[in-house]
Amino acid sequence: MTSDRPWALVTGASSGLGVDFARQLAERGWNVVLTARRRERMQALAVSLRDKHRAEVVIIDGDLGQQAFRDQLVEQATSGRQLTMVVNNAGFGQQGGFLDTDYQRWSDMLALNIAALTDVAYRLGQHMRAHGKPAYLINISSIGAFQPVPHFAVYAATKSYVRDFSEAFAIEVAGSSLSVTCVCPGGTRTEFMDTAGMTLTKLTDASLQSSESVVREALETALARRRVVVTGWMNKVMTFMTRFAPRWLAAKLAELAMRPPS
Numbered sequence: 196m197t198s199d200r201p202w203a204l205v206t207g208a209s210s211g212l213g214v215d216f217a218r219q220l221a222e223r224g225w226n227v228v229l230t231a232r233r234r235e236r237m238q239a240l241a242v243s244l245r246d247k248h249r250a251e252v253v254i255i256d257g258d259l260g261q262q263a264f265r266d267q268l269v270e271q272a273t274s275g276r277q278l279t280m281v282v283n284n285a286g287f288g289q290q291g292g293f294l295d296t297d298y299q300r301w302s303d304m305l306a307l308n309i310a311a312l313t314d315v316a317y318r319l320g321q322h323m324r325a326h327g328k329p330a331y332l333i334n335i336s337s338i339g340a341f342q343p344v345p346h347f348a349v350y351a352a353t354k355s356y357v358r359d360f361s362e363a364f365a366i367e368v369a370g371s372s373l374s375v376t377c378v379c380p381g382g383t384r385t386e387f388m389d390t391a392g393m394t395l396t397k398l399t400d401a402s403l404q405s406s407e408s409v410v411r412e413a414l415e416t417a418l419a420r421r422r423v424v425v426t427g428w429m430n431k432v433m434t435f436m437t438r439f440a441p442r443w444l445a446a447k448l449a450e451l452a453m454r455p456p457s
């Protein structure tokens with residue numbers, strides 16, 4: 196019997212962190228609603244979650260950057276079920292100069308990383324507040340949120356938005372049944388780097404965290420109702436150090452790390 200299990204909705208559940216959120220939640224006894232564009236990927240994941248963990252799994256595929264799809268998602272995800280957790284994880288980055296990249300890429304990024312995340316937080320936040328039972332919203336930001344990042348300018352700025360929005364929203368709802376947690380990963384081994392068109396040096400590649408460990412820390416933080424986590428000790432040290440550097444210096448150091456090879 197799985198009917199008394201809590202339900203979580205995970206966006207970006209066809210790859211990377213989203214797959215690990217779904218797996219670890221199912222391992223912990225949750226049912227999951229999965230959403231992303233690539234349905235086949237989520238179907239394969241659903242089979243393994245049902246077989247290994249006896250989880251109930253619902254797939255709602257579509258482009259989260261589109262308002263019409265978000266309307267459909269909210270309607271289908273909440274029809275006949277109460278969500279206990281929403282993981283606002285879908286997002287992508289792009290390496291490259293602001294003026295040297297097709298504007299459509301920036302526009303799609305703003306639509307997904309900011310508009311979709313905010314809309315989902317609003318509408319499913321309303322849903323979770325209305326049912327009144329303990330509930331959790333997780334928003335995925337990045338260590339890119341801690342300073343401007345040349346050659347990743349728009350992406351890092353979207354993640355600063357996610358961090359500021361999430362921390363403020365978390366304080367607004369503190370003490371209520373709903374908690375908000377902002378997760379700030381550093382480089383993590385997923386499809387993110389390929390999508391962002393990045394080539395990694397051996398050193399950077401060796402420093403990537405595993406997606407499993409990022410998600411484990413994220414879930415522990417969210418279930419403890421804490422507001423923010425920077426995942427991994429190296430990222431904790433780096434983001435702590437940015438407090439002591441002037442912003443121009445932090446941005447210059449970020450540029451050295453993120454400049455595409457010429």
Ligand SMILES: NC(=O)c1ccc[n+]([C@@H]2O[C@H](COP(=O)([O-])OP(=O)(O)OC[C@H]3O[C@@H](n4cnc5c(N)ncnc54)[C@H](OP(=O)(O)O)[C@@H]3O)[C@@H](O)[C@H]2O)c1
Nearest residue numbers: 207209210211212231232233259286337382383385386387
């Ligand atoms: N990996 C890192 O180094 C890193 C570091 C810091 C923060 N993050 C953040 O972590 C989150 C997850 O990224 P990841 O590393 O797991 O990357 P990933 O492996 O590329 O996964 C991204 C997910 O987002 C979904 N997605 C992308 N565009 C979408 C759209 N228009 N509509 C619906 N879903 C969409 C993708 O699914 P479909 O393509 O099937 O739609 C995929 O499931 C992102 O918010 C990212 O910014 C990642």
